Amino acid sequence: MNHDAYPDNYIRGILNSVKSIAMVGASPVNVRPSYFAFKYLAQRGYDMIPVNPGHVGKELLGKPFVASLSDIGRPVDMIDIFRNSSHIMPVVEEALTLDPLPKVIWMQLGARDDAAAAKAESVGIKVVMNRCPKIEYGRLSSEISWMGVNSRTLSSKRAPAPTQGMRLSLNRMSVGGGDTAASDRAAKNKTGQS
Amino acid sequence: MSDRLPGFSTLAVHAGAQPDPTTGARATPIYQTTSFVFNDADHAASLFGLQAFGNIYTRIGNPTNAVLEERVAALEGGTAALAVASGHAAQVVILQQLLQPGDEFIAARKLYGGSINQFTHAFKSFGWNVVWADPDDIASFERAVTPRTKAIFIESIANPAGSITDIEAVSTVARKAGVPLIVDNTLASPYLIRPIDHGADIVVHSLTKFLGGHGNSLGGIIVDAGTFDWSTGGKYPMLSEPRPEYHGIRLQETFGNFAFAIACRVLGLRDLGPALSPFNAFMILTGIETLPLRMQKHCDNAKAVAEFLAGHPAVASVSYAGLPSDKYNQLARKYAPKGAGAVFTFSLKGGYDAGVNLVSKLQLFSHLANVGDTRSLVIHPASTTHSQLDDAAKVKSGAGPDVVRLSIGIEDKEDLIADLEQALGA
Numbered sequence: 028m029n030h031d032a033y034p035d036n037y038i039r040g041i042l043n044s045v046k047s048i049a050m051v052g053a054s055p056v057n058v059r060p061s062y063f064a065f066k067y068l069a070q071r072g073y074d075m076i077p078v079n080p081g082h083v084g085k086e087l088l089g090k091p092f093v094a095s096l097s098d099i100g101r102p103v104d105m106i107d108i109f110r111n112s113s114h115i116m117p118v119v120e121e122a123l124t125l126d127p128l129p130k131v132i133w134m135q136l137g138a139r140d141d142a143a144a145a146k147a148e149s150v151g152i153k154v155v156m157n158r159c160p161k162i163e164y165g166r167l168s169s170e171i172s173w174m175g176v177n178s179r180t181l182s183s184k185r186a187p188a189p190t191q192g193m194r195l196s197l198n199r200m201s202v203g204g205g206d207t208a209a210s211d212r213a214a215k216n217k218t219g220q221s
Numbered sequence: 222m223s224d225r226l227p228g229f230s231t232l233a234v235h236a237g238a239q240p241d242p243t244t245g246a247r248a249t250p251i252y253q254t255t256s257f258v259f260n261d262a263d264h265a266a267s268l269f270g271l272q273a274f275g276n277i278y279t280r281i282g283n284p285t286n287a288v289l290e291e292r293v294a295a296l297e298g299g300t301a302a303l304a305v306a307s308g309h310a311a312q313v314v315i316l317q318q319l320l321q322p323g324d325e326f327i328a329a330r331k332l333y334g335g336s337i338n339q340f341t342h343a344f345k346s347f348g349w350n351v352v353w354a355d356p357d358d359i360a361s362f363e364r365a366v367t368p369r370t371k372a373i374f375i376e377s378i379a380n381p382a383g384s385i386t387d388i389e390a391v392s393t394v395a396r397k398a399g400v401p402l403i404v405d406n407t408l409a410s411p412y413l414i415r416p417i418d419h420g421a422d423i424v425v426h427s428l429t430k431f432l433g434g435h436g437n438s439l440g441g442i443i444v445d446a447g448t449f450d451w452s453t454g455g456k457y458p459m460l461s462e463p464r465p466e467y468h469g470i471r472l473q474e475t476f477g478n479f480a481f482a483i484a485c486r487v488l489g490l491r492d493l494g495p496a497l498s499p500f501n502a503f504m505i506l507t508g509i510e511t512l513p514l515r516m517q518k519h520c521d522n523a524k525a526v527a528e529f530l531a532g533h534p535a536v537a538s539v540s541y542a543g544l545p546s547d548k549y550n551q552l553a554r555k556y557a558p559k560g561a562g563a564v565f566t567f568s569l570k571g572g573y574d575a576g577v578n579l580v581s582k583l584q585l586f587s588h589l590a591n592v593g594d595t596r597s598l599v600i601h602p603a604s605t606t607h608s609q610l611d612d613a614a615k616v617k618s619g620a621g622p623d624v625v626r627l628s629i630g631i632e633d634k635e636d637l638i639a640d641l642e643q644a645l646g647a
């Protein structure tokens with residue numbers, strides 16, 4: 028996979044197929060991005076599991092925290108890593124010990140570890156880096172358009188009026204793969220420098 | 222569902238819009254409402270905390286305006302946009318996110334006269350200090366950079382004389398200085414020039430002009446290119462630091478490559494208040510659907526009129542970058558190959574009096590202070606849009622006393638030429 032620009036169909040396929048998501052680094056603090064994403068994905072019908080050793084014994088929106096991936100005790104489809112780039116590898120290594128393996132490993136906006144990605148991909152796991160699943164879900168469903176964001180999708184179909192907790196269709200026509208060309212170039216240059 | 226890129230005209234009609242989920246209305250409805258009902262207390266809290274997508278109050282966002290925002294973002298190739306009440310309001314909102322009192326920004330000297338006034342006087346009173354540079358001398362931008370510089374501002378096609386700015390050269394200076402490049406793309410519209418493709422980090426428009434295109438609605442828009450890293454060195458605290466207005470959210474960290482547009486909305490528009498009326502957003506959206514058709518006709522007409530004027534004995538000179546002899550023709554070929562826009566100036570051998578005489582004799586051209594209308598427009602900048610500048614500054618910004626500015630409409634070019642011919646001849 029070219030991790031500089033994901034085709035929309037790749038992201039769409041992931042968000043349409045996974046049902047359970049373990050979020051590593053989920054925070055109970057309601058101004059942290061992980062809290063935003065956890066809450067949104069739960070509202071859109073995903074089975075969310077908060078993973079954070081610092082909060083075991085507490086709950087995040089009614090879901091009990093677990094200390095580590097191996098403590099989940101049931102299969103998970105996707106692991107969403109809310110840690111910065113330098114903390115990715117150990118999480119991926121732990122994920123690779125799970126049985127069955129997760130189908131997807133997703134690294135948050137700003138996080139990228141190409142070596143960890145290659146490791147996961149070598150055993151058939153799909154990888155997404157430097158993206159937010161909330162933003163991508165909002166974009167492909169066009170729900171994010173309420174905020175003036177370029178969803179880079181079009182549709183001439185009448186969508187049902189969205190209600191709370193409803194799954195939205197992500198099957199709109201894409202107007203170009205990945206991110207906008209210019210912001211992709213900028214992100215790539217940034218990664219190259221750091 | 223293949224990932225193929227639709228063309229500009231398809232985006233001009235479709236981007237951002239879809240049939241209304243509730244009624245099936247195909248044209249974008251005018252959501253003429255101040256506020257939106259919450260589902261419950263938790264939903265309200267999520268919206269106020271920026272945790273959920275949705276509508277609260279039209280000063281912060283409105284569904285009609287959102288369609289306009291996404292459409293212009295798509296046409297410019299940006300990540301997001303924010304529509305506001307006017308082009309000038311957009312400029313205030315942009316700089317509020319970037320400058321603290323005592324900071325500086327560099328601006329090209331060739332700008333719309335109203336922007337020169339806004340920067341010189343209004344912004345000065347906010348402690349935002351403009352430093353002027355000459356768009357024909359790129360080194361003058363480099364010389365103007367100081368540790369307090371926070372942004373560079375240029376026009377792609379500059380009002381009034383239609384000169385073309387070397388966007389890539391200025392963007393190199395901005396990148397070296399570590400500041401964003403803001404490009405006012407009003408006179409080009411994304412049909413002619415997409416500044417983001419040439420290194421702009423923020424694009425701003427007066428929607429009042431070619432995008433709306435019919436001279437009926439004020440509006441402005443800010444497009445975030447998603448290209449600038451706001452996190453470095455605490456230089457842009459509105460984006461990189463925890464915001465007390467939102468219980469400590471860091472906008473760049475939360476919103477990634479559209480954080481600037483979000484900052485403009487939730488820290489700028491929300492607190493300064495220049496909201497765009499949904500009715501105006503609807504009018505402008507309708508205008509944008511025909512932007513590619515209109516803009517090409519504007520340019521083709523402008524070239525024909527400029528050629529006519531260049532050959533007329535009463536005319537001393539014509540400043541139109543679409544003419545092969547023009548100083549900016551090379552830049553026009555590079556940046557605006559479809560046409561050099563439709564706003565330009567010419568000067569009359571008879572000077573100031575001849576200019577006044579011409580304006581009074583024209584019958585199709587309207588004498589008014591606007592550009593980018595379907596109708597052809599004429600003005601004498603020295604006595605109107607640029608009247609507050611001193612004589613030297615007038616000449617430097619391309620608005621000397623003998624200069625007349627035209628904004629060419631989409632009428633039949635033969636009729637425009639005939640009108641100019643009768644007015645010049647008598």
Ligand SMILES: Cc1ncc(COP(=O)(O)O)c(C=O)c1O
Nearest residue numbers: 307308309333380407427429440
């Ligand atoms: C190039 C340019 N920028 C900005 C503006 C200001 O826009 P508004 O009148 O919508 O505030 C104008 C208006 O003439 C303009 O020509």
